[in-house]
């Protein structure tokens with residue numbers, strides 16, 4: 001028993017030294033699928049034009065969250081996968097229009113300040129909101145993408161340019177009809193159909 005304890009403690013300590021936001025081995029194992037997905041996505045994504053944008057960053061985080069949720073077979077809640085408390089996640093579900101209203105004009109931005117606003121854990125845009133609210137939006141975009149394109153379509157996200165991912169999720173309502181809209185206009189338009197962002201996952 002003594003030997004086992006000694007052996008177990010060595011790598012445990014070393015791994016902890018290399019991470020900032022986990023406190024135990026279980027936490028490190030839990031985030032591996034999320035982190036590995038970043039590695040894969042960064043190397044497979046064809047979104048060269050968009051890689052510096054807010055949109056790319058939040059889809060990258062949301063997709064990693066989505067994959068982690070799938071990988072663990074839904075064993076852990078969406079909130080835990082997002083790094084939120086259950087209460088913070090509930091706040092997101094209750095305030096989707098508000099969130100989308102803040103995020104939408106930033107999507108094409110390449111400014112670090114705008115990216116941080118949405119992915120930094122210590123930045124809360126609203127009282128009771130979680131930090132890193134862009135994780136939620138990116139996750140939601142992936143969920144909606146899969147809903148519209150089929151159960152296995154998450155595999156396409158690896159290669160689908162992020163503007164196309166959004167293109168396939170967001171619709172513009174013209175004369176009461178949902179119409180797919182071109183990316184450039186999508187970025188500039190204020191007339192998104194908010195329906196898909198106002199229903200719980």
Ligand SMILES: [Zn+2]
Pocket residue numbers: 034035038060061064
């Ligand atoms: Zn991440």
